[in-house]
Amino acid sequence: MAARTLFDKIWDSHVVERLEDGTAILYIDRHLVHEVTSPQAFEGLRISGRRLRRPDATIAVVDHNVPTSDRTLPIEEPESRNQIETLERNVREFGVPYFPLLSERQGIVHVVGPEQGISLPGMTIVCGDSHTSTHGAMGALAFGIGTSEVEHVMATQTLLQKPAMNMKVVVEGTLGAGVTAKDVMLAIIGTIGTAGGTGYVIEFAGSTIRGLDMAGRMTICNMSIEAGARAGLVAPDETTFDYVRGRPFAPQGEAFEQAVAYWKTLAADAGAHYDKIVELRAEDIPPVLTWGTSPETVIPVSGTVPDPSAESDEAKRAQMQRMLDYMGLEAGQKIAGVPVDVVFIGSCTNSRIEDLRSAAGIVAGRHVAPGVRAMVVPGSGIVKAQAEHEGLDRVFLDAGFEWREAGCSMCLGMNPDRLTPGQRCASTSNRNFEGRQGPGGRTHLLSPAMAAAAAVTGHLTDVRELI
Amino acid sequence: MDKFTVLTAIAAPLPEANIDTDKIIPARFLKTTKRSGLGVHAFDGMRYNPDGSEKPDFVLNREPYRKAGILITHDNLGCGSSREHAPWALLDFGIRCVIAPSFADIFFNNCFKNGILPIRLPREICDALMDDARLGANGRLTVDLERQVVVRPDGEEIAFEIDPLRKHLLLEGLDDIGQTLQHEGAISTFEAARGQAQPWQTRIVID
Numbered sequence: 001m002a003a004r005t006l007f008d009k010i011w012d013s014h015v016v017e018r019l020e021d022g023t024a025i026l027y028i029d030r031h032l033v034h035e036v037t038s039p040q041a042f043e044g045l046r047i048s049g050r051r052l053r054r055p056d057a058t059i060a061v062v063d064h065n066v067p068t069s070d071r072t073l074p075i076e077e078p079e080s081r082n083q084i085e086t087l088e089r090n091v092r093e094f095g096v097p098y099f100p101l102l103s104e105r106q107g108i109v110h111v112v113g114p115e116q117g118i119s120l121p122g123m124t125i126v127c128g129d130s131h132t133s134t135h136g137a138m139g140a141l142a143f144g145i146g147t148s149e150v151e152h153v154m155a156t157q158t159l160l161q162k163p164a165m166n167m168k169v170v171v172e173g174t175l176g177a178g179v180t181a182k183d184v185m186l187a188i189i190g191t192i193g194t195a196g197g198t199g200y201v202i203e204f205a206g207s208t209i210r211g212l213d214m215a216g217r218m219t220i221c222n223m224s225i226e227a228g229a230r231a232g233l234v235a236p237d238e239t240t241f242d243y244v245r246g247r248p249f250a251p252q253g254e255a256f257e258q259a260v261a262y263w264k265t266l267a268a269d270a271g272a273h274y275d276k277i278v279e280l281r282a283e284d285i286p287p288v289l290t291w292g293t294s295p296e297t298v299i300p301v302s303g304t305v306p307d308p309s310a311e312s313d314e315a316k317r318a319q320m321q322r323m324l325d326y327m328g329l330e331a332g333q334k335i336a337g338v339p340v341d342v343v344f345i346g347s348c349t350n351s352r353i354e355d356l357r358s359a360a361g362i363v364a365g366r367h368v369a370p371g372v373r374a375m376v377v378p379g380s381g382i383v384k385a386q387a388e389h390e391g392l393d394r395v396f397l398d399a400g401f402e403w404r405e406a407g408c409s410m411c412l413g414m415n416p417d418r419l420t421p422g423q424r425c426a427s428t429s430n431r432n433f434e435g436r437q438g439p440g441g442r443t444h445l446l447s448p449a450m451a452a453a454a455a456v457t458g459h460l461t462d463v464r465e466l467i
Numbered sequence: 468m469d470k471f472t473v474l475t476a477i478a479a480p481l482p483e484a485n486i487d488t489d490k491i492i493p494a495r496f497l498k499t500t501k502r503s504g505l506g507v508h509a510f511d512g513m514r515y516n517p518d519g520s521e522k523p524d525f526v527l528n529r530e531p532y533r534k535a536g537i538l539i540t541h542d543n544l545g546c547g548s549s550r551e552h553a554p555w556a557l558l559d560f561g562i563r564c565v566i567a568p569s570f571a572d573i574f575f576n577n578c579f580k581n582g583i584l585p586i587r588l589p590r591e592i593c594d595a596l597m598d599d600a601r602l603g604a605n606g607r608l609t610v611d612l613e614r615q616v617v618v619r620p621d622g623e624e625i626a627f628e629i630d631p632l633r634k635h636l637l638l639e640g641l642d643d644i645g646q647t648l649q650h651e652g653a654i655s656t657f658e659a660a661r662g663q664a665q666p667w668q669t670r671i672v673i674d
Contacts, residue, residue, distance in 0.1 A: 016650065016653050016654055016657040017650055017653045019632065020631075020632075021630060021631045025653070025654070027654070027658070029668070030671075036497050036498075037551065040500065040501065043500070048644070050644070057670070057671065058671065064497075065498065079498035079499070082498070082500065083498050083500060086500050097671045098673070117669075120669075129549055130548050130549040130573060132549075144549035144573055145576075146549055146551035146554075146573060146576060146577035146580060147551040148551060148577065148580035148581070149576070149577075149580070151644065152643065152644050152647065155644045155647075155648065156651075156654060157654065158654055160646075160647060162630075194485060194543060194546055195485075195542060195569060195571070198543070198569065198570075198571060198572060199572065225547075228546065228571060228572070230572050230573060249669055250669065251667035251668075251669055255666060255667040255669075256667065258666065258667050259665075262667075294485055315482065315483075315484065315541060316484075319483065319484065319485075412489075412494045413493070413494050413495055414497060414498065421517065431487075431489065431548075433487045433489040433490065434489070435489060435490075435493050435512045436489050436494075439512065440517070
């Protein structure tokens with residue numbers, strides 16, 4: 001058999017049937033469900049009298065809509081409450097396993113899956129959310145789907161898919177002080193652009209990626225979609241197996257050892273073909289952040305805001321100018337020193353315990369700058385409890401941060417945590433689109449350490465000055 | 468799902484790249500549990516002022532584009548979130564066909580599931596079709612899916628590619644779940660074999 005990539009192997013092992021035109025019926029191992037993209041799918045099952053085929057391969061949580069304040073109070077927004085109650089009715093009716101709002105295991109679906117051992121190497125994992133690519137860090141093929149496909153998976157445990165092309169992004173070398181997985185991924189997106197990965201699955205490889213912990217790999221894979229790729233993945237290795245071992249829904253004992261033996265066969269064969277290869281040097285990546293309203297607008301924190309007049313394409317020039325106007329920035333302006341109103345540490349990109357430790361390391365012994373609202377939103381109840389066990393909550397609270405309950409929070413402006421028009425936010429989330437964090441809100445994407453640095457200085461700051 | 472056969476409609480030119488699904492339908496409108504009713508919120512930030520009044524310059528606020536059935540844009544249409552609310556909002560507005568040089572993968576898939584035909588054409592052709600579209604009611608385009616052509620107002624025909632399976636589903640207005648369930652036997656066989664070969668595959672059961 002020809003040499004195969006990691007993606008090829010996972011794909012091949014899940015093809016139920018190949019249809020005439022090359023479309024595959026692809027078997028799905030795990031279906032993650034949340035309240036926003038599932039109601040119409042459950043409704044579709046009900047209307048057509050279809051059953052949900054594999055409740056035991058499905059897990060539901062509430063995350064997008066939930067307030068991150070006191071959970072014992074009723075949810076004020078009637079539409080949010082309705083969506084959550086609708087999910088609760090649906091999981092009862094269809095027998096879907098569910099982590100309710102008051103469970104410690106509740107959290108952002110892409111934090112919960114790996115944390116519970118629900119997302120495992122070699123699997124196909126889908127969810128009605130584009131950041132499902134996160135689970136690729138486990139060495140799984142994980143991608144976001146629309147609601148019609150959610151219904152398709154519910155009814156058939158499969159999807160109709162065409163194989164993607166293979167891209168490999170290789171990062172070699174040692175990261176400098178203050179440079180994190182988030183900086184690496186933003187640098188990659190800045191290099192290949194927001195459509196650079198369209199049609200591809202990206203495998204992240206190289207010594208830098210190998211050296212990352214699972215949280216870092218999840219940050220990288222999470223933002224694959226920001227580079228246009230539906231999925232990103234990292235070959236499973238000892239770091240992966242150590243992470244999986246002992247998790248609640250992972251195989252245990254002898255079954256775990258059998259699984260590891262199989263997972264070790266998944267790495268790409270020598271000589272496997274990639275349709276595209278991109279290489280970066282870790283030493284060339286400084287702490288970075290975005291200046292505009294597209295995740296590809298990445299510049300070093302020591303850099304300046306680019307000048308649209310240097311752009312030759314008229315449409316691009318107009319778009320850059322529009323971004324500058326929206327962001328309230330001027331061409332040539334130094335990005336460091338721009339004052340921020342809000343700092344958000346959270347989201348499926350950066351809300352794991354490792355992210356909170358990284359931010360707390362900068363915050364410890366310092367205080368949030370006057371006039372800045374700074375918030376930490378752990379990715380799950382379990383992350384929150386772990387952080388409290390380590391005393392990180394005290395570090396943040398003593399510094400003047402808000403310490404909140406788990407959820408998507410200010411990443412997407414569909415719950416009470418939102419920016420108001422004109423507010424500027426240093427955010428560890430994944431998208432800086434216009435209005436993403438609330439209408440008129442201005443988002444700078446950066447790492448948890450850089451967000452912490454902005455919180456304590458009150459402006460966008462090179463974190464290396466604080467370490 | 469409505470069949471897609473031949474569409475003759477006013478086309479709206481929106482010459483921007485990277486129109487993300489947050490732009491097509493911002494997250495605060497995703498709290499519905501229905502598929503319908505989102506058209507009024509389509510392109511909310513581009514279409515309305517903060518006080519709710521219309522922005523007169525935005526193409527879909529101008530005649531005859533309020534009745535547009537086709538939307539033409541630049542590269543990477545529908546990037547970002549997987550929300551199917553984006554095609555639902557377009558459909559509810561009245562858009563049945565989107566034409567662009569390139570699309571984001573998930574949005575592209577989601578269009579087909581809702582009877583919207585996404586057509587990839589080179590940038591210069593999209594620009595030419597936008598020029599047609601600027602003729603307003605005199606610049607109607609016809610999209611003939613069976614023949615796989617876009618017909619310009621002057622009669623010139625532009626061919627486009629489409630996956631045969633997807634074409635079939637659109638022409639017939641078919642739900643692909645029913646299609647897949649015809650392979651139920653193969654799915655069950657696969658499932659059983661996989662369970663035997665990989666006994667470590669765990670089930671999610673919460674007590």
